[in-house]
Amino acid sequence: MKPVKVGLLGLGTVGTGVVRIVEGHQEDLASQVGSPIVIEKVLVQNKNKARNIAIDQDKLTEDPWDIIRHPDIDVIVEVMGGIGLTKEYILEALALGKHVVTANKDLMALHGPEILAKAQENRCDIMYEASVAGGIPIIRTLVEGFSSDRINKIMGIVNGTTNFILTKMSQEGASYLDVLKEAQELGYAESDPTSDVEGLDAARKMTILATIGFRANVALEDVSVQGISSVTKEDILYAKRLGYEVKLLGIAERQDDLISISVQPTMVKQSHPIASVNGVFNAVYVYGEAVGETMFYGAGAGELPTATSIVSDLVAVVKNLKLGVNGMQGSLAYKEKKLKTDDQISSKYFLLLKVADRAGVLARITQVFADFEVSLESVLQQPTPSNPEAEIIIITHDANKAAIQKVLATFESLEVVHKVKSVYRVEG
Amino acid sequence: MKPVKVGLLGLGTVGTGVVRIVEGHQEDLASQVGSPIVIEKVLVQNKNKARNIAIDQDKLTEDPWDIIRHPDIDVIVEVMGGIGLTKEYILEALALGKHVVTANKDLMALHGPEILAKAQENRCDIMYEASVAGGIPIIRTLVEGFSSDRINKIMGIVNGTTNFILTKMSQEGASYLDVLKEAQELGYAESDPTSDVEGLDAARKMTILATIGFRANVALEDVSVQGISSVTKEDILYAKRLGYEVKLLGIAERQDDLISISVQPTMVKQSHPIASVNGVFNAVYVYGEAVGETMFYGAGAGELPTATSIVSDLVAVVKNLKLGVNGMQGSLAYKEKKLKTDDQISSKYFLLLKVADRAGVLARITQVFADFEVSLESVLQQPTPSNPEAEIIIITHDANKAAIQKVLATFESLEVVHKVKSVYRVEG
Numbered sequence: 001m002k003p004v005k006v007g008l009l010g011l012g013t014v015g016t017g018v019v020r021i022v023e024g025h026q027e028d029l030a031s032q033v034g035s036p037i038v039i040e041k042v043l044v045q046n047k048n049k050a051r052n053i054a055i056d057q058d059k060l061t062e063d064p065w066d067i068i069r070h071p072d073i074d075v076i077v078e079v080m081g082g083i084g085l086t087k088e089y090i091l092e093a094l095a096l097g098k099h100v101v102t103a104n105k106d107l108m109a110l111h112g113p114e115i116l117a118k119a120q121e122n123r124c125d126i127m128y129e130a131s132v133a134g135g136i137p138i139i140r141t142l143v144e145g146f147s148s149d150r151i152n153k154i155m156g157i158v159n160g161t162t163n164f165i166l167t168k169m170s171q172e173g174a175s176y177l178d179v180l181k182e183a184q185e186l187g188y189a190e191s192d193p194t195s196d197v198e199g200l201d202a203a204r205k206m207t208i209l210a211t212i213g214f215r216a217n218v219a220l221e222d223v224s225v226q227g228i229s230s231v232t233k234e235d236i237l238y239a240k241r242l243g244y245e246v247k248l249l250g251i252a253e254r255q256d257d258l259i260s261i262s263v264q265p266t267m268v269k270q271s272h273p274i275a276s277v278n279g280v281f282n283a284v285y286v287y288g289e290a291v292g293e294t295m296f297y298g299a300g301a302g303e304l305p306t307a308t309s310i311v312s313d314l315v316a317v318v319k320n321l322k323l324g325v326n327g328m329q330g331s332l333a334y335k336e337k338k339l340k341t342d343d344q345i346s347s348k349y350f351l352l353l354k355v356a357d358r359a360g361v362l363a364r365i366t367q368v369f370a371d372f373e374v375s376l377e378s379v380l381q382q383p384t385p386s387n388p389e390a391e392i393i394i395i396t397h398d399a400n401k402a403a404i405q406k407v408l409a410t411f412e413s414l415e416v417v418h419k420v421k422s423v424y425r426v427e428g
Numbered sequence: 429m430k431p432v433k434v435g436l437l438g439l440g441t442v443g444t445g446v447v448r449i450v451e452g453h454q455e456d457l458a459s460q461v462g463s464p465i466v467i468e469k470v471l472v473q474n475k476n477k478a479r480n481i482a483i484d485q486d487k488l489t490e491d492p493w494d495i496i497r498h499p500d501i502d503v504i505v506e507v508m509g510g511i512g513l514t515k516e517y518i519l520e521a522l523a524l525g526k527h528v529v530t531a532n533k534d535l536m537a538l539h540g541p542e543i544l545a546k547a548q549e550n551r552c553d554i555m556y557e558a559s560v561a562g563g564i565p566i567i568r569t570l571v572e573g574f575s576s577d578r579i580n581k582i583m584g585i586v587n588g589t590t591n592f593i594l595t596k597m598s599q600e601g602a603s604y605l606d607v608l609k610e611a612q613e614l615g616y617a618e619s620d621p622t623s624d625v626e627g628l629d630a631a632r633k634m635t636i637l638a639t640i641g642f643r644a645n646v647a648l649e650d651v652s653v654q655g656i657s658s659v660t661k662e663d664i665l666y667a668k669r670l671g672y673e674v675k676l677l678g679i680a681e682r683q684d685d686l687i688s689i690s691v692q693p694t695m696v697k698q699s700h701p702i703a704s705v706n707g708v709f710n711a712v713y714v715y716g717e718a719v720g721e722t723m724f725y726g727a728g729a730g731e732l733p734t735a736t737s738i739v740s741d742l743v744a745v746v747k748n749l750k751l752g753v754n755g756m757q758g759s760l761a762y763k764e765k766k767l768k769t770d771d772q773i774s775s776k777y778f779l780l781l782k783v784a785d786r787a788g789v790l791a792r793i794t795q796v797f798a799d800f801e802v803s804l805e806s807v808l809q810q811p812t813p814s815n816p817e818a819e820i821i822i823i824t825h826d827a828n829k830a831a832i833q834k835v836l837a838t839f840e841s842l843e844v845v846h847k848v849k850s851v852y853r854v855e856g
Contacts (some may be wrong), residue, residue: 137573
């Protein structure tokens with residue numbers, strides 16, 4: 001049996017994991033696909049660097065074109081990351097008829113449609129399970145498992161760093177900055193944590209999930225994004241007291257073919273299954289019209305979970321190769337994209353206000369909600385140590401985003417409202 | 429585009445759901461597979477019965493052979509249940525080159541290898557996602573999502589009826605018989621609940637999951653089964669006090685290629701994600717060597733969740749049909765099955781004993797554990813109202829099943845042990 005030859009772009013943590021799995025599970029893999037899978041060439045930045053994996057020195061190359069234009073290589077596995085050059089390599093590989101497996105969420109979120117089109121044009125497979133939620137096979141589930149259903153909501157904890165931070169803040173009552181520092185020391189957060197903590201990484205993943213789930217080409221700019229850097233330990237304390245946990249949720253929703261996608265810190269009812277997803281774990285909650293509620297939970301990152309997803313994609317590509325059916329997945333995004341406007345996006349909200357503690361204030365404030373037709377589920381007023389100031393905690397019924405924005409704008413000009421301390425979307 | 433014609437065996441709850449989804453999502457399905465999917469013939473017991481779905485009377489037949497031998501039907505969807513005749517129909521359909529989608533766990537657990545072999549011999553697809561955990565695409569996940577990993581543990585709440593009963597007992601402190609009665613009134617339990625409450629239904633599903641997960645032909649008789657009918661509300665109370673929930677868990681484990689499969693009421697640590705799966709929901713927890721911990725959660729039964737799984741299988745079959753690659757999934761069970769003996773099966777145990785309340789009893793009892801080399805994690809002795817009797821609650825460290833059986837046998841002959849009230853496996 002002729003082996004299938006793979007070119008690996010990148011030998012960092014995940015690349016090393018791919019080598020380990022392909023070499024360690026050779027027998028199992030061969031039984032599944034009917035021939036050996038061989039890693040033929042590996043792109044590295046420096047051939048002479050010491051590595052914690054034994055690999056034939058002859059297989060290493062510093063020139064990507066050695067791999068992309070290699071006549072015997074059938075499949076390219078891209079784990080080098082980056083966007084500009086990486087995209088060029090992948091497009092060229094596809095043009096040369098090579099199948100591609102990638103873990104690159106940035107690339108797929110930004111250039112997914114172009115890459116998918118190029119793959120289809122050349123009857124090549126492009127697979128990217130590892131780009132979202134590491135070891136959880138969520139893309140395969142959305143594409144195949146729910147192919148007959150109509151998915152109306154995808155809600156995900158898709159960034160492990162921020163979930164680690166929020167979990168620690170919740171469990172230990174620690175402050176955002178203290179936990180961020182700890183996460184950096186543990187290697188869970190980068191020295192520049194912006195992409196994680198400001199929600200950009202999650203937004204990229206939600207772009208990919210929404211495109212697949214709703215079968216429409218969602219773009220990164222369609223996602224409304226807010227990160228966790230303004231979440232305080234007091235907010236989390238209030239949330240817990242009311243029976244909620246604060247989670248950075250990506251939420252993609254569809255209603256009558258209108259879609260909305262957002263990433264924001266959200267108060268999730270403790271009884272909701274996603275509320276108890278803690279630490280660096282990821283989970284994706286999917287609501288399908290027929291299937292109802294489902295949730296998929298697992299490691300969101302890490303060498304081996306991510307590498308597992310990549311190698312499972314590789315197995316799928318090799319099976320297709322044996323069957324001669326690559327590049328047949330068809331267009332996943334055959335629906336026109338229609339986005340909701342802010343007055344069509346509806347959810348519950350939590351608001352924490354600092355107000356003047358005197359007669360008539362509560363009436364004045366609740367009147368503002370009434371003016372914009374926002375009805376309230378619960379209102380709690382309590383004194384604060386800084387008298388004559390009081391705190392008002394409000395949870396609304398479902399309200400549209402535009403109305404909430406008008407409420408907040410009105411509070412800006414209201415003398416009795418000293419400060420809108422927090423505003424959170426509420427789920428579950 | 430020539431439509432793909434489907435024959436449906438059975439028009440009960442799930443069959444009706446299949447018709448609803450195929451007809452309601454016609455456009456979406458056609459976009460995915462490139463041609464319409466038409467339900468051509470439906471087997472019913474009585475053509476003239478009133479139905480809560482509009483269906484062309486001409487499509488109904490009372491003769492299964494009308495469907496199985498129908499020259500234009502490409503795919504048979506079997507949702508009639510049963511084993512004897514149903515097996516005959518499916519084998520004949522496969523012999524005639526028709527692909528089969530089934531939700532029949534009993535059939536697949538008992539005759540899976542024979543049916544899979546017949547399918548392969550005739551280059552036909554046989555798919556059975558709906559046979560386990562209703563709407564959760566767990567079979568697809570094990571086969572494809574984790575194809576490159578080595579799965580070492582599958583732990584499932586795969587029976588909604590028993591999970592409903594145990595959840596109610598836990599949340600309301602109700603007795604087993606009271607909740608069973610309620611479940612029967614709600615239609616969650618059958619009038620003869622044996623198959624559910626004695627763990628047989630769960631055992632059939634674990635047979636299917638273990639076969640796929642471990643790639644070895646597990647048989648129903650390989651599963652050690654214990655149901656929930658002896659679980660008392662006191663047991664659940666004790667469990668909660670110690671930080672556990674009692675769940676009916678199917679547990680399939682592999683270690684050095686030796687496997688064991690069991691179904692039993694199990695104490696699960698409350699912090700384990702599977703402990704908070706409540707009501708009729710199902711969840712399957714999978715531990716892979718590379719991917720680590722994952723869990724898949726969703727509705728385990730019901731018309732639409734089950735029908736969704738069936739139609740997703742149907743979509744996969746039709747895609748294969750278009751590509752001309754049916755019957756290529758190959759053997760899933762290419763490994764030799766080697767079962768663990770009782771002295772190789774290891775877990776923690778909880779024991780609740782009623783003992784004589786006098787000096788030296790605790791020493792005598794703990795000596796029995798020591799004699800069989802079972803070490804203890806915690807021991808609690810407390811008086812009971814029925815003095816001079818005391819209760820002893822013991823949680824062991826990992827101990828082998830054979831040793832625990834010897835401990836229990838010794839207690840039988842020990843005058844100071846009045847009764848071994850409960851024995852549970854402990855997880856998490």
